Amino acid sequence: MVQAVPFFSMQAANQGLDVQASVARVVARDRYLLGEETRAFEQAFGAYCGVAHCVTVANGTDALELALRALDVGPGDTVMLTANAGYYGSIALQLVGARACYVDIDPRTMTLDPQALAHALKRCKPKAVIVTHLYGQLADIETLCALAARDGVAVIEDCAQSHGAAQGGRRAGSFGRIGCFSFYPTKNLGALGDAGAVVCSDAALAKRLTALRQYGWGRKYHNDVAGGRNSRIDEFQAAVLNDKLGHLDACNAQRREAADRYHAAFAGLPLQAPAVSRQDYVAHLYVVRSAQRNKLQSFLATRGVQAEVHYPIPDHRQATAAGHLLEGESLPHTQAACDSVLSLPCYPGLPRPHQQAVVAAVLDFFRR
Numbered sequence: 001m002v003q004a005v006p007f008f009s010m011q012a013a014n015q016g017l018d019v020q021a022s023v024a025r026v027v028a029r030d031r032y033l034l035g036e037e038t039r040a041f042e043q044a045f046g047a048y049c050g051v052a053h054c055v056t057v058a059n060g061t062d063a064l065e066l067a068l069r070a071l072d073v074g075p076g077d078t079v080m081l082t083a084n085a086g087y088y089g090s091i092a093l094q095l096v097g098a099r100a101c102y103v104d105i106d107p108r109t110m111t112l113d114p115q116a117l118a119h120a121l122k123r124c125k126p127k128a129v130i131v132t133h134l135y136g137q138l139a140d141i142e143t144l145c146a147l148a149a150r151d152g153v154a155v156i157e158d159c160a161q162s163h164g165a166a167q168g169g170r171r172a173g174s175f176g177r178i179g180c181f182s183f184y185p186t187k188n189l190g191a192l193g194d195a196g197a198v199v200c201s202d203a204a205l206a207k208r209l210t211a212l213r214q215y216g217w218g219r220k221y222h223n224d225v226a227g228g229r230n231s232r233i234d235e236f237q238a239a240v241l242n243d244k245l246g247h248l249d250a251c252n253a254q255r256r257e258a259a260d261r262y263h264a265a266f267a268g269l270p271l272q273a274p275a276v277s278r279q280d281y282v283a284h285l286y287v288v289r290s291a292q293r294n295k296l297q298s299f300l301a302t303r304g305v306q307a308e309v310h311y312p313i314p315d316h317r318q319a320t321a322a323g324h325l326l327e328g329e330s331l332p333h334t335q336a337a338c339d340s341v342l343s344l345p346c347y348p349g350l351p352r353p354h355q356q357a358v359v360a361a362v363l364d365f366f367r368r
């Protein structure tokens, strides 16, 4: 019988966690929104990221949208971003009425290419740049921030896949003006439902974000900030996140260990493996690239191994796309990535026999 190797298991990832206790704590306190758990998590997660402020919101897409609103990005503004990061940034831009301008990726890391950004900034002045730390891999964030700063352009980091990834002692979310996080269950720090956060070190920005996530209220029933809406996490999610935050580094280490095992096992195969396995890679996804991606995915399925494609369609080719490329640009590296990427199961608690089954199936595919 073929062993089923699911892409992700929340139960395995949450092993040892007493979720019932987190829930009971909230019920006992009888406060469900913006209470003690939320406040404690905001303080702890801000400190973890190395920033002064953390404002929790309902999900990662809201985090991006509210970050744009906080920076006054709206109709008539352009924002640069990559087109291989799942369309979340593009949705946020559509929500605020701004225009996306897509820039190509570095084919090695599949994150925003500093050279491509430098070239694009010579031709167009955006209001902001969204840098996505894709697959758990920090982009070349210091170079990108320096380029943006030279032109007075704000950097928003999309850290939904990179909780805890670090470079030079600084963590994802602490480099740009604002960092945006999702705590969707599969993320490196995952809730038991939707949740998100925005982090920054600018008190005025944090104040605006706090108003924007709750109807635009400066004070209760005082609608002071335009563009506000309801985007809160509940106390249950905050309680779970509080209990999980202390395990984040250990969970990231487990993800990296699985990635290292794959890396060693696949050496010599005609596959492109993730570029790094140091502190700047928290192995949110273990993404290989293969010219035979679709065949490999189908073969793995016959062996019970669920592999996924993150992401098959570049943003500018989506049916609802509204952004643009600079004239004469074609994003060849972005398209090539979308055509060749394949994510293998990689999460904390991934059973060792499942890791061995993944390795055996990949090796068999290339041996045939």
Ligand SMILES: Cc1ncc(COP(=O)(O)O)c(C=O)c1O
Binding pocket: 059, 060, 061, 062, 085, 086, 088, 089, 132, 158, 160, 161, 182, 183, 184, 194, 195, 196
């Ligand atoms: C890179 C990236 N940005 C943003 C999001 C959006 O987060 P959410 O699903 O919480 O809205 C995700 C999550 O799926 C993501 O992977």
